Amino acid sequence: MKLRRSRLYVPGNNPKMIPPAGLYGGDVISLDLEDAVHPDFKIDARMLVSEALKVVDFGPTVEVTVRINPINTRWGKWDIKQIVCEKLDGIYIPKVEAPEDVIQVDELVTEMEDKKGLEIGRIKLFATMETAKGILNSKDIAVCSKRLAGITIGGEDLTADLGGVRSSDGLAIHTSRQLIILAARAAGIQAIDTVYSDFSDTEGLKKETEMIKKMGFDGKACIHPSQIEVIHDVFDPSEDEIKYAVRVMKAIEDAKEKGSGVIALGKKMVDRPIVLKAEKILALAEAAELPVPTFDEVE
Amino acid sequence: MVTIDKVEWVENAIGRKIPKEINGEKLYPYRGPFAHKPTKTHKYGPRLGFIADQRSEVLSSISEAIDRVGLKDGWTISFHHHFRNGDHVMNMVLAEIEKKGIMDLTLAPSSTFPCQEEAIIRCIKNGTISKIEGGSARGNFGRLVSTGEYLNGPMKIRSHGGRVRAIESGDIQIDVAFIGAPSADELGNLNGVNGPSACGTINFAYADSIYATNVVAITDNLVPYPNFPMSISQERVDYVVVVDKIGDPEKIASGELRITKSPTRLKIAKDAVRIAELLGYIKDGMNFQAGAGGISLAFTDYLDQKMKEKGVKALWAQGGTTKFLVDMLEEGRVEKLITGQAFDTVAIKSMRDDPIHHVDLPIGAYANIHGKGCTVNKLDIVVLGASEVDLDFNCNTATLSNGLIAEPVGGHSDTAAGSALSIITVPLFRGRYPVIVDKCTTVVTPGDTIDVVVTERGIAINPKRKDLLEILEKIRIPKDLRICTIEELHKMAYDITGTKVEPNFGDKIVALIEYRDGTIIDVVRNVKPRYYEDAVFVDDKQKKDLERREN
Incomplete structure (x- = not known):
């Protein structure tokens, strides 16, 4: 399982912030050519990001992505042409409203991979829905490209488009979040949540992350390195959860040995959802390199 | 100033070349963190005091204190740095000394701050100060030392512990210690916790108070005898001078230090x-x-x-x-x-x-x-x-x-x-x-x-x-x-x-880095500035030259 608990935005026009971006332990970094960059500096940022992708060592584990400008703007296509390279792992496409917005990117990336002699299909795509139209089309968008590894939601723009008000309970975009999860799960890809804008409010971030984790999201975007640890703490399974999951696995093993069809843990029956949950927890623990006890240790 | 071709060199334990001696003083090369034992058998002894029968030793001006201790050309004076960038004491004392035309002093501060730089640099340039015994130098004062101009010999840079070792062994012999005291009584019991210029502790001045020949306490907060706590005792202090203000409380202590945001x-x-x-x-x-x-x-x-x-x-x-x-x-x-x-x-x-x-x-x-x-x-x-x-x-x-x-x-x-x-x-x-x-x-x-x-x-x-x-x-x-x-x-x-750019060193020895045990661990040479940002301007001509070169 590819972990995408945290995704750090890095302004693409800031030469000081780009080189250390991979150091803060985030699962994904997104060098941003879109909202963080003023229209006057779009081309400078694109040059900086494409050079940085070639020379900066972001570290061995981090997934390096770029958020391009929307494909229908005058920058979108040139962004893709210039940034596709060996070290690029993925592209975030903002303001997606229809499958065509993704398909166009997919085709152009394939063309560039071919031209530059890179492995075809390695670069993943992520579509961000931030309008009512995009959210309602997310079901079709999520299945339109083999490159799509996840879909995300853009909270600020979406709230504005809906005519709602952004609040700590996320009321205005609640249904949209659920639609994104539904679309992602139906397509078998990941669902990643929007940013929490007030980076000095750790408590608020923690609460919101807990909420979106309960909803089913796989991760959350960050605008400041200090948010990464808070998000990971919420997403990482607790010691007790891991222990429980190991005990579930042990119960399955025991039942197999006995040739019993019924799996029991103490006095409780272990059914399929419990097994699935336990498997997910152990996969998360392994991906996050958390210590997993052996069967003997959980006795 | 001593130049590198005038000395004999020996290699120390970390492979740095160290002069065997400078200006007739034998130097010990660094041999290892705990290898060097004291070369003297006894602590340095300051002179005995003489109290006679006077009740009060309170003076009303720094000038009078300088006269009473009989400060002369070539003496060594010391200061502590507890008032940090809000210190007024060193500036006041140096200004009085300048007025009296006393020359060739050795300055032996525990450390210095930017607020003292102007006075120190002025006194170095006009010959009031001709030698520095560290402690440390920083900022423009450090840069001035780095030019290799004006001073008679290399500055010795010492750690906090190393400075006390040097004072105790007599390597630094302080003639007058000027001790800024946030709180003092008439006999010279001093502490740092009370008064408008409170700085918490004045412990950097303890060794100075014990080993200096003359000790002048300078306070803006004279309290009735006895002043508690007696951090520095009356038995060490010759004179107490009362002035309006020894420091700027705003700059002595920060209101709230902030953690880095980087x-x-x-x-x-x-x-x-x-x-x-x-x-x-x-x-x-x-x-x-x-x-x-x-x-x-x-x-x-x-x-x-x-x-x-x-x-x-x-x-x-x-x-x-x-x-x-x-x-x-x-x-x-x-x-x-x-x-x-x-x-x-x-x-x-x-x-x-x-x-x-x-x-x-x-x-x-x-x-x-x-x-x-x-x-x-x-x-x-x-x-x-x-x-x-x-x-x-x-x-x-x-x-x-x-x-x-x-x-x-x-x-x-x-x-x-x-x-x-x-x-x-x-x-x-x-x-x-x-x-x-x-x-x-x-x-x-x-x-x-x-x-x-x-x-x-x-x-x-x-x-x-x-x-x-x-x-x-x-x-x-x-x-x-x-x-x-x-x-x-x-x-x-x-x-x-990219590769480190080596400094453009000249041939003068401007400072010796003394390890805490008194051995020499490294030598600092003067710098001939390569870039405008590295420059220290000894005079206007040098500044103009470099500006011309940069443009």
Whole structure:
């Protein structure tokens, strides 16, 4: 399982912030050519990001992505042409409203991979829905490209488009979040949540992350390195959860040995959802390199 | 000024060339952190006092005090640096001395701050001061020393403990110690906790008060006899001078020191705590020292969080005391606090209000290697910065990479040698200069006494600490904590900045870096500025020349 608990935005026009971006332990970094960059500096940022992708060592584990400008703007296509390279792992496409917005990117990336002699299909795509139209089309968008590894939601723009008000309970975009999860799960890809804008409010971030984790999201975007640890703490399974999951696995093993069809843990029956949950927890623990006890240790 | 072709050289234990002697004074090359024993058998003895029958020794002006002690050409005068960038004492004293036309003095401050630079530089240029015995020099004063102009001989740069050793052994013989005292009585009982210019402690002046021939206390807060606590006792003080103001309280202590906001520096601080934990140093009964620098403050904060998380308590901590340490004391996570310098108002208030759990300590007791016991040797963890670290783990804290003397060395080499785990926290590079370098421009602290170097891109353990490496081999290291060699860090730094540009040294010896035991660990030469930003302008002509060249 590819972990995408945290995704750090890095302004693409800031030469000081780009080189250390991979150091803060985030699962994904997104060098941003879109909202963080003023229209006057779009081309400078694109040059900086494409050079940085070639020379900066972001570290061995981090997934390096770029958020391009929307494909229908005058920058979108040139962004893709210039940034596709060996070290690029993925592209975030903002303001997606229809499958065509993704398909166009997919085709152009394939063309560039071919031209530059890179492995075809390695670069993943992520579509961000931030309008009512995009959210309602997310079901079709999520299945339109083999490159799509996840879909995300853009909270600020979406709230504005809906005519709602952004609040700590996320009321205005609640249904949209659920639609994104539904679309992602139906397509078998990941669902990643929007940013929490007030980076000095750790408590608020923690609460919101807990909420979106309960909803089913796989991760959350960050605008400041200090948010990464808070998000990971919420997403990482607790010691007790891991222990429980190991005990579930042990119960399955025991039942197999006995040739019993019924799996029991103490006095409780272990059914399929419990097994699935336990498997997910152990996969998360392994991906996050958390210590997993052996069967003997959980006795 | 002595030039390099006029001296005979000998190599010391870290491979640096050291003059055999300078101006007739024999120099001892550095041989190892604990190798050099005292070369004298007895402590230096100051003259006896004579009280006669006068009741009061209070004078009304610094000028009168200078006359009464009979300050003459060529004498050595000393100051402490507890008033930090709010000090008025040194400026007032130097101004009076200038008026009297006394020349060729040796200045022996424990350290200096920017607010004193103008006066010091003026006095150096007009010949009032012709020699410096450190302590440290920083900022423009350090840069002026680096030019090799004006001064008669090289400055000696000493650590906090090294300065006390030098005073106690008579290497520095102070004729007059001018001691700024936030609170004094008529017989000269002094302390730093009370009064409008309270600075917490005046312990940097303890050794000066004991070994100086004449001691002049300068206060703006004369209290009725007896003044408690008697941090410096009446038996040491010749005269008390009352002036309007000895310092600017706003600048003596910061209202509130802020933790760095730089994510990179925060990461370095956090990783330093994590590596200390992995190595088993964060446990009940531990102790530590961390200062008030950007990363150190963040280290203390993270350490506090980690201790809360683990439910462990420290027996004591040593500062550079700030609100962060005081909070830990008040919340019971640190049982006792030892303060070398109080950096903020909270620290000063705590010293005044809780003298049972929060004390100051003479700097000799803190760090003098030739004393009979020093606190640094009891330290578990110390966290330090550096301007450069080299492949042998040697640290530079005195000069910048461009060769200019600009940073105070503080207790760097003292605590590094004494503590069980010395951690250097540095970014891999600063601006266009790599911090992890082949060879330090100047060595202040020998690599033998450095255990761990933490940077934003990786952590290097000194291979001489096999015990630490063994611990790390046995445990699971989180994937985002990258343990590597110093060579790997060095390569990462050079990959980003390119090779280090060597300073453009001239042939004058402008400073000697004295190790804490009195041996010489390195030599600093004058710098001929290559770039405008590196320049110190000795005169307008030089400034114009360089401007012309840059344009």
